[in-house]
Amino acid sequence: MNKKLLTLIITLFITSTLLAQVTVGQIDDFEDGTKQGWGIGNAATNQPTNVATDGPAGVNDNFFKYTTNGNPNGAGSKLLIFNKNSNWIGNYTGANVFGIKFDVRVTGSDLNLRVAFQNNLTGDQICTTNSVVVTAGSGWTSVVIPITASDMQVVGGSATVANLLSSGNINEVRILSNVVPSWFGQAFSGVPTTLDIDNIETSALLSVNDNNPLSSFSISPNPGTDRLNLKLSGFHDNTNLEVFDVLGKKIFADRLTNASTFVDVSEWNAGVYLVRLTTDTGTQTKRFVKQ
Ligand SMILES: [Ca+2]
Ligand SMILES: [Ca+2]
Secondary structure, X not given: OOHHHHHHHHHHHHHHHHHHOOOOOOEEOOOOOOOOOEEOOOOOOOOOEEEOOOEOOEOOOOEEEEEOOOOOOOOOOEOEEEEOOHHHOEOOOOOOOOEEXXXXXXXXXXXXXXXXXXXXXXXXEEEEOOOEEEOOOOOOEEEEEEOOHHHEEEEEOOOOHHHHHHOOOEEEEEEEXXXXXXXXXXXXXXXXXXXXXXXXXXXXXXXOOOOOHHHHOEEEOOOEOOEEEEEOOOOOXXXXXXXXXXXXXXXXXXXXXXXXXXXXXXXXXXEEEEEEEEEOOEEEEEEEEEO
C-alpha cells in the first residue's frame, strides 16, 4: 500500500478513536428522541423509553424513563441503567471528568444512586462509596455524583480504583440504585419504581448545589512548584480542605480559617493532585499539577 495513504488511514483511525472517548461537558439530553445508548438488559420486556415532554424544563423536554417490573429478581427487576456508547468509554481521569451530573425524578421507592464503571480488559468493577439519596415523589432534582478515585471502591476483580479510572479501558458506565456499593442495582420487590432521568453530563467541577458558595474557588499557580494558593469568593465556617494524590490517597487536610490561603507544596512529588473543598452546602474538587 502507498505509504502516504497508510499514514492517512492510521491518522484517521487514531483521531476517530480519540474523538470517541469521554469528554468533559458532554450531555445526553434525549432531545434527539433516542435513548442515546442508555438501556437495561435485552431480556427485559419493560424496556425504557424516550418520553417527549415533561422533562425538567417542562413542555417538550424529552427525558429517559425506566420503570422496574416489581419482580424480586430477573430481567427488568433491578434499578440499573447502563451505557456502552463510545462517548462514555475511555480514560476518565485523563479527561478531567470528576463527576456525573444529571436531573432525576423518582416514583415508587426512594433511591440510593451510585455510578459504577467496568474495565473491559480485566472485568474489574468499581462503584461510588457513598450514595446520593433521591426521595420518591419529590419531583425533578439535580444531583452530582463525584467519581474521583477517593469517591469510589472496587466491587469486582482486583483493580485499584485509580488505575481503573485512568486505564483508558472503561467500556461501560452504570447509574444504579443500591444501599451498598455494587456493580448491580437492587430490585424493589412488589414496588415498580420509576427512574426518570435527563441531562446526563460529565463534569469537571463538583457541586451538589448550584448556589454553592465555593463556585468561584480558584487555584494558582497551576501548574505550581512551591505554593498552592487557594482563593474562595466568600468565606464560610466549616470549610475543609483535602488533597488527594492520583491514587486516591489523602496527603493533606486542613480546616480553612480564611477566604484566601496557601499550602506549601515544595516537598510534594511531581504529579496530578485533586484539591477538594467541602462546606455544609457542598463539595468541589479541582485538579492541581505539581511540577
Ligand atoms: Ca431533555
Ligand atoms: Ca424535546
